Amino acid sequence: MTTAALSPREVHRLALLLEGRCPSCAERLPGGVALEGSQCPRCDTSLRNPHGPLEDWYARRTSARMWVAVVLVGAGAFLTGMLPLVASLLVLAGLAWIRFTIIAPGTRLLSTGRRIVSQWTLRLGGGAFAAGCFIVIEALTLLSFLGMPLKAAIAAVQVAFAAWFSRRYLAWQTRREAARAGVAAWEWALVLGAAAALVLACAVLVVTLVWVKDALAAAMTAVDGGTLAK
Amino acid sequence: MIPFDAASRLLGLATASGTRAALSLLLLAAGARLGKVALPPGLGFLTHDAALGALLALSILEQATQRDDDVRKLLAVLSYGVHGLAGTLVGLAAQKSVGLEHAPPVALGAAGAALALLTQGARQRLHDALGALEHDVVSPRRWLVRLENGGVLGVAVAALLAPVVALAFVLSGAALTVAALVAARKLEGRARRPCPACGARIREEASRCPKCRAEVDPVTWRDLGWLHRAGALASSAATSLETPSR
Ligand SMILES: [Zn+2]
Numbered sequence: 001m002t003t004a005a006l007s008p009r010e011v012h013r014l015a016l017l018l019e020g021r022c023p024s025c026a027e028r029l030p031g032g033v034a035l036e037g038s039q040c041p042r043c044d045t046s047l048r049n050p051h052g053p054l055e056d057w058y059a060r061r062t063s064a065r066m067w068v069a070v071v072l073v074g075a076g077a078f079l080t081g082m083l084p085l086v087a088s089l090l091v092l093a094g095l096a097w098i099r100f101t102i103i104a105p106g107t108r109l110l111s112t113g114r115r116i117v118s119q120w121t122l123r124l125g126g127g128a129f130a131a132g133c134f135i136v137i138e139a140l141t142l143l144s145f146l147g148m149p150l151k152a153a154i155a156a157v158q159v160a161f162a163a164w165f166s167r168r169y170l171a172w173q174t175r176r177e178a179a180r181a182g183v184a185a186w187e188w189a190l191v192l193g194a195a196a197a198l199v200l201a202c203a204v205l206v207v208t209l210v211w212v213k214d215a216l217a218a219a220m221t222a223v224d225g226g227t228l229a230k
Numbered sequence: 231m232i233p234f235d236a237a238s239r240l241l242g243l244a245t246a247s248g249t250r251a252a253l254s255l256l257l258l259a260a261g262a263r264l265g266k267v268a269l270p271p272g273l274g275f276l277t278h279d280a281a282l283g284a285l286l287a288l289s290i291l292e293q294a295t296q297r298d299d300d301v302r303k304l305l306a307v308l309s310y311g312v313h314g315l316a317g318t319l320v321g322l323a324a325q326k327s328v329g330l331e332h333a334p335p336v337a338l339g340a341a342g343a344a345l346a347l348l349t350q351g352a353r354q355r356l357h358d359a360l361g362a363l364e365h366d367v368v369s370p371r372r373w374l375v376r377l378e379n380g381g382v383l384g385v386a387v388a389a390l391l392a393p394v395v396a397l398a399f400v401l402s403g404a405a406l407t408v409a410a411l412v413a414a415r416k417l418e419g420r421a422r423r424p425c426p427a428c429g430a431r432i433r434e435e436a437s438r439c440p441k442c443r444a445e446v447d448p449v450t451w452r453d454l455g456w457l458h459r460a461g462a463l464a465s466s467a468a469t470s471l472e473t474p475s476r
Contacts, residue, residue, distance in 0.1 A: 015452035016435060025440035026433035042440035123403045127396035134395055135388045201393035
């Protein structure tokens with residue numbers, strides 16, 4: 001099913017539904033209602049999409065957006081491969097593009113609980129992924145000439161992976177939402193565990209830095225004391 | 231008695247394969263001097279004491295300089311000369327065996343010399359390229375310099391601060407979402423118009439009033455955009471590839 005076969009009015013209604021709005025009154029729908037295909041709580045319009053499952057339309061809608069990000073980030077990273085940090089910022093921009101054009105339209109369709117789990121799963125996973133990307137790309141700056149094409153390829157692959165994963169994950173979640181499956185306990189546990197691990201890692205880092213600073217200060221005073229005693 | 235063409239073909243092989251040209255020439259000349267190799271009359275000068283001495287000196291020099299890149303470059307002209315001479319000999323020797331009896335010996339010699347010089351040039355360039363590669367990639371000192379140039383600092387800081395980077399990403403993502411929510415709330419109030427039937431503030435895209443259920447015409451029309459069309463094309467192409475039977 002392509003949009004070529006649809007009338008402007010049908011495209012209009014489908015676009016509203018994909019935005020998480022009622023195709024008739026255009027008001028924002030409560031999460032999950034559009035995917036379930038029940039009724040608009042405001043105007044009682046049936047939300048069953050006559051053109052096939054809404055989750056398939058979501059997947060179709062996001063595929064080109066993914067390639068736009070991959071191509072732009074790859075080309076940009078190739079052109080700026082000599083400069084440190086720019087490729088990392090490009091990947092970050094690519095992730096932001098993914099967040100607004102792939103993740104947001106997907107989570108908008110989900111019910112509140114599933115939306116929170118999905119957003120935080122992708123956010124925490126994205127944080128760990130972004131930190132890893134940052135290290136890999138900056139390490140490649142060391143290989144000036146060899147690193148340039150390699151950096152572009154890796155930046156593009158990183159963005160492609162992030163987009164692919166987000167799409168697959170949200171396709172899975174939208175399918176489960178449409179099937180009215182609940183959020184599994186392990187999904188909550190995963191999000192809470194990842195959040196706890198992140199906070200713990202930051203705490204360990206801070207404690208370590210403070211300890212190193214104190215140890216250095218102690219060593220300095222010991223040296224000073226030694227020289228003064230002589 | 232070894233005929234000259236056989237001997238010089240061996241010489242050519244040896245030179246082309248990278249053996250020292252001067253050493254090969256010396257062996258040929260020594261063979262001729264001892265009466266084991268027949269040299270053509272034009273090359274009789276090679277059997278003289280002076281020529282033998284010069285070739286011996288060249289072989290020793292070549293051996294000694296091969297170890298040192300700088301000296302090798304300094305004596306490159308000499309090396310090209312020796313290879314040119316060896317090439318000339320091979321060219322002359324080829325006259326009988328290849329069936330070019332009528333070709334002038336000068337042309338054959340020149341062709342041989344040119345070929346030998348080209349080979350030598352290519353080998354020289356390969357040497358230099360490999361040397362540069364080793365200089366760039368293998369040398370631990372170059373890596374140390376690169377690391378000292380600040381790269382190691384960046385990578386170390388990035389690795390050390392990875393949890394902070396991740397946390398910053400997560401927090402800014404959450405902040406972005408809150409900002410987007412607030413903006414969406416504000417925008418939700420705009421893009422509205424009164425319902426032509428009951429006057430309730432309905433969306434511009436609405437085709438039905440949620441209050442009085444009157445059917446109205448949308449003021450703003452939605453499209454799925456070119457990105458959607460491109461994506462739909464891509465995915466329909468992908469599905470037709472996956473299921474060619476249908
Ligand atoms: Zn409605």
